[in-house]
Structures are given as structure tokens and as C-alpha cells.
Amino acid sequence: MTNHKPKAFLFDLNGTMIDDxxxxxxxxxxxxxxxxxxxxxxxxxxxxxxxxxxxxxxxxxxxxxxxxxxxxxxxxxxxxxxxxxxxxHLTLIAGLGDFLNQAQASGIQMAIGSAAIPFNINFVLDNLKIRSYFKAIVSAEDVTNSKPDPETFTKGAEILGVAANDCVVFEDAPKGVEAALNAGMPCVALTTMHTQEEFGDYPNIIAFIKDYTDPALQQLF
CATH class of the missing domain: 1.10.150 (DNA polymerase; domain 1)
Known part of the structure; x- marks a missing residue:
């Protein structure tokens, strides 16, 4: 885990916030x-x-x-x-609700950077009533080049007004981790869909977690 305290969290959506x-x-x-x-x-x-x-x-x-x-x-x-x-079956991954509250209370800005279309992003945010946590939402329709291109995450950081190295990305897919790497951002990898071994040796991964109850995440605050 990094000793550098982040100013922003950028979340992928599917497989990262919900286990779908x-x-x-x-x-x-x-x-x-x-x-x-x-x-x-x-x-x-x-x-x-x-x-x-x-x-x-x-x-x-x-x-x-x-x-x-x-x-x-x-x-x-x-x-x-x-x-x-x-x-x-729609529900947040275990511990994420408390984690979002803690991040908000700590003054950490949050954004969604997803390859999903707005139809799917709205389905999640509105049914789970979590839209208010996010100051930026970057969808498939907002970028020219999708992951592993960094555009999804660099655009999210730009909207928040936060430098790349002050962000932490949360991802569940190797290509998403690669997108974060290409954006110059450290990444927490969730093992909802892929095993730790399937992620290979991306140097920007600062932690592997099963869900947001992992105590390692407290080092981000």
C-alpha cells in the first residue's frame, strides 16, 4: 500500500462496485x-x-x-x-457503503470511470441511491478510446481537478488495471472476477482485495 495519501478515488463499476x-x-x-x-x-x-x-x-x-x-x-x-x-441481486460489494461514507467524510473526491453505457451506470447508481457520492461520471459515451487506454481515468481526474498521482483507481479487470497504469495511477485490484494470478505483474497494483472490508484499505486514509 502507498504512503502517499490520495485526494481522489476513481471506481470502475461492474465487478468493482457490484459483483455482477x-x-x-x-x-x-x-x-x-x-x-x-x-x-x-x-x-x-x-x-x-x-x-x-x-x-x-x-x-x-x-x-x-x-x-x-x-x-x-x-x-x-x-x-x-x-x-x-x-x-x-443488485447490491454493493461488501463494505463499500461504509467505505464510500468514510471517503466522503475524509474529503476524498470520488468519480466513476466505466466502459459501461449510461443506461447501465444509471441502473446501478439510481437503484442503489449512491449517485451523490460521485462528482464525476465517465462512461463509454464520454471517451474516444476505451480501456486499456487511460482516457477514462484521465478524464475523470481532470473533471475532479486532481493530478494523476493523487488518485487511486479501483478495478476488477486486468485491462482496467492497465488503463490505470497508462494513466500514471496506482490501483487497488478486486478479485471478484479474476484471480490474483490473472492480473500478472502490473507495477501499479498497491493491494489485492476481495471486498471493501479488507483492513488494508484503511492505509489510504
């Missing part, structure tokens, strides 16, 4: 294989779940396979199915 990535994985696997005819395993879908929905479709099928209209239709259908399946 298995629902995304199942929904994508069903759409890719049953609706679209892709020959892809469940585990391979898991490896492709980073960045924007369009980026995922282009990695699986190739650039130009779908029109932009088709991509938009597939993307929103996927999110409707995901939300229908996940809504009754």
Missing part, C-alpha cells in the same frame, strides 16, 4: 453464441469483457461485420437482458 460480471458473461455468451452464431466458449467471452460493447463485438467478429445500427441494437438488447437477470 458473471451476469454480463452469461448474457454475452448467450447472445454471441445463440443469437449471433459465434463459436466462442464461456471462458473466452470472459477474456473479452473489457472496453465498450462495440469493441467486444469487433474483437469477436472483426471490424465491419456489423453496421453501427446493428451494434447499437445488439448492445442495448444485451443490457436489457443483463438488467432483467441481475436486478433482484
Amino acid at each position: 460480471m458473471a451476469f454480463h458473461n452469461h448474457t454475452w455468451h448467450n447472445i454471441l453464441t445463440q443469437d449471433l452464431g459465434a463459436k466462442i466458449s464461456f471462458d473466452d467471452v470472459k477474456k473479452q469483457m473489457y472496453g465498450k460493447n462495440q469493441d467486444l463485438l469487433e474483437r469477436v467478429f472483426g471490424v465491419g461485420h456489423f453496421s453501427q445500427e446493428q451494434i447499437d441494437q445488439i448492445s442495448i438488447e444485451k443490457e436489457y437482458r443483463y438488467q432483467a437477470a441481475y436486478k433482484k
Whole structure:
């Protein structure tokens, strides 16, 4: 853990604030294989779940396979199915509510930096009533280049008016950790979807946690 006290926390959303990535994985696997005819395993879908929905479709099928209209239709259908399946399970990862309160009381600014579309971000923030904690929200629609490009996190820090090295990113995906690294930001990695070994040796990881009850997080305050 760092001795440098951060001024801002930047949170990825899915898999980082809520433990929902298995629902995304199942929904994508069903759409890719049953609706679209892709020959892809469940585990391979898991490896492709980073960045924007369009980026995922282009990695699986190739650039130009779908029109932009088709991509938009597939993307929103996927999110409707995901939300229908996940809504009754919607809850913050253990300890996060208290952690958000502690950060706010400590004067630490907070932002969301997610590759999700606003439709999904609003689904989480409004149903869990946590929007008031965040002074900046950066979604897939706010960036040109998705993770592992640093734009999601650099834009969040810019909106908050905080330097990169004064931020700590919270992420659950290796490509998200890489985006934080490319932004020059230390990162706390959550092992909700990936094991510690799957993250490799990113030098900006300052802690691995299962959830926000981990006492190591107190060193950030």
C-alpha cells in the first residue's frame, strides 16, 4: 500500500462496485453464441469483457461485420437482458457503503470511470441511491478510446481537478488495471472476477482485495 495519501478515488463499476460480471458473461455468451452464431466458449467471452460493447463485438467478429445500427441494437438488447437477470441481486460489494461514507467524510473526491453505457451506470447508481457520492461520471459515451487506454481515468481526474498521482483507481479487470497504469495511477485490484494470478505483474497494483472490508484499505486514509 502507498504512503502517499490520495485526494481522489476513481471506481470502475461492474465487478468493482457490484459483483455482477458473471451476469454480463452469461448474457454475452448467450447472445454471441445463440443469437449471433459465434463459436466462442464461456471462458473466452470472459477474456473479452473489457472496453465498450462495440469493441467486444469487433474483437469477436472483426471490424465491419456489423453496421453501427446493428451494434447499437445488439448492445442495448444485451443490457436489457443483463438488467432483467441481475436486478433482484443488485447490491454493493461488501463494505463499500461504509467505505464510500468514510471517503466522503475524509474529503476524498470520488468519480466513476466505466466502459459501461449510461443506461447501465444509471441502473446501478439510481437503484442503489449512491449517485451523490460521485462528482464525476465517465462512461463509454464520454471517451474516444476505451480501456486499456487511460482516457477514462484521465478524464475523470481532470473533471475532479486532481493530478494523476493523487488518485487511486479501483478495478476488477486486468485491462482496467492497465488503463490505470497508462494513466500514471496506482490501483487497488478486486478479485471478484479474476484471480490474483490473472492480473500478472502490473507495477501499479498497491493491494489485492476481495471486498471493501479488507483492513488494508484503511492505509489510504
